[in-house]
Amino acid sequence: MVHNFNAGPSILPYEVLQQASEALLNFNNTGLSILEIGHRTPVFEGVLNEAVSLVKELMQLDSEHEVLFLHGGASTQFMQVPMNLLEEGKTAAYIDNGIWGSKAIKEARLFGNVEVVASSKDKNHTYIQKEFTVPADALYLHYTTNNTVEGTQWHSIPETNVPLIADMSSDILSRQLDFNRFSLIYAGAQKNVGIAGVNLLVVNKNALGKVSRKLPTIMDYRSHIDNGSMLNTPPVFAIYVSMLTLRWIKKMGGVTGIEKLNNEKAELFYSTLDSLPLFKGLVAKEDRSKMNAVFIMENPDLEKQFLDVCKRENLYGIKGHRSVGGFRASFYNALPVSSVQVLVQVMKDFGTQFG
Ligand SMILES: *Cc1c(COP(=O)(O)O)cnc(C)c1O
Numbered sequence: 001m002v003h004n005f006n007a008g009p010s011i012l013p014y015e016v017l018q019q020a021s022e023a024l025l026n027f028n029n030t031g032l033s034i035l036e037i038g039h040r041t042p043v044f045e046g047v048l049n050e051a052v053s054l055v056k057e058l059m060q061l062d063s064e065h066e067v068l069f070l071h072g073g074a075s076t077q078f079m080q081v082p083m084n085l086l087e088e089g090k091t092a093a094y095i096d097n098g099i100w101g102s103k104a105i106k107e108a109r110l111f112g113n114v115e116v117v118a119s120s121k122d123k124n125h126t127y128i129q130k131e132f133t134v135p136a137d138a139l140y141l142h143y144t145t146n147n148t149v150e151g152t153q154w155h156s157i158p159e160t161n162v163p164l165i166a167d168m169s170s171d172i173l174s175r176q177l178d179f180n181r182f183s184l185i186y187a188g189a190q191k192n193v194g195i196a197g198v199n200l201l202v203v204n205k206n207a208l209g210k211v212s213r214k215l216p217t218i219m220d221y222r223s224h225i226d227n228g229s230m231l232n233t234p235p236v237f238a239i240y241v242s243m244l245t246l247r248w249i250k251k252m253g254g255v256t257g258i259e260k261l262n263n264e265k266a267e268l269f270y271s272t273l274d275s276l277p278l279f280k281g282l283v284a285k286e287d288r289s290k291m292n293a294v295f296i297m298e299n300p301d302l303e304k305q306f307l308d309v310c311k312r313e314n315l316y317g318i319k320g321h322r323s324v325g326g327f328r329a330s331f332y333n334a335l336p337v338s339s340v341q342v343l344v345q346v347m348k349d350f351g352t353q354f355g
Helices: 014-025 042-059 073-085 099-108 221-226 236-251 254-275 300-312 337-354
Strands: 065-070 091-096 113-119 141-144 164-167 184-188 199-204 279-281 292-297 327-330
Touching: 014 236, 042 065, 042 199, 042 236, 042 254, 065 221, 065 236, 073 099, 073 164, 073 184, 073 199, 091 099, 099 113, 099 141, 099 164, 199 221, 236 254, 254 279, 254 292, 254 337, 292 300, 300 327, 300 337
Parallel strands: 091 113, 091 141, 141 164, 164 184
Antiparallel strands: 065 199, 184 199, 279 292, 292 327
């Protein structure tokens, strides 16, 4: 039994892997692999339609919000968002809470003015700066809901009067939010809703078509909406795995059901962390991420030994991000509570041995 705490790509529900592997050989009793069917076939259109309607249902989206599955990973959205929504000579507000937000800011500067209205850089992104002012004429406010590398998370939606845009790559569908408050949400699927190779987007169609620049067709959200995510060949298999994962989320009681389990995992982990003097959390308690826990050891000499123990106990993906060091354990939707129970037991035993 292995326990997969990888940060991304990351754990998938076992039944999703099973169904996906069956479809690799014989998809829906067609005798063909999901990898060798046309995307404009009724069977695949069924998959895409089901994925879109599951997102609408799970996120309780209103009719203004469209769902897209696009190529390119979340990093493409760092560019595609400002290309579609930011105007030369106008300003977009960005919050800089970590590595991913900083990358989004860099790309947005290619398309207009960027005002960084809040930053947690002064303390190595170990907290969330929640007080800030957005210029009234800002075209939108962009933020990262969960900072995958640094281990912080926004626990409520920032208050603002301008259109809100979020990179939800590492916590999409992990908790209940009023998703209709966003003009645009994007997420690489490989953390909470599938595998690498596809982005899930939720776009308010009324936010589009306002910039004066000419948009390449493939970059224009409107052409993807008009073509139902089939402007060109979509990442067929990645969308299929997302559809299976969405079905699984629904089966688990939807977003509310998943959120309950995610809360349980986070509480179990952080209460253990706080009870063991050997370990130390790196971020402000009130801003701790329920998806990615970042922690270190008071005595760094023991870190290698702890990683060896994790390896022996089949705990995968505990090593911290290269830019932060220490440890990171990711508790994405598909990670069972039982894996966190094993991790905290290993930490307690280690604490007893060396504490
Ligand atoms: C992983 C991640 C990204 C990058 O996703 P790619 O699909 O590799 O481009 C962007 N933002 C956040 C918050 C992430 O966790």
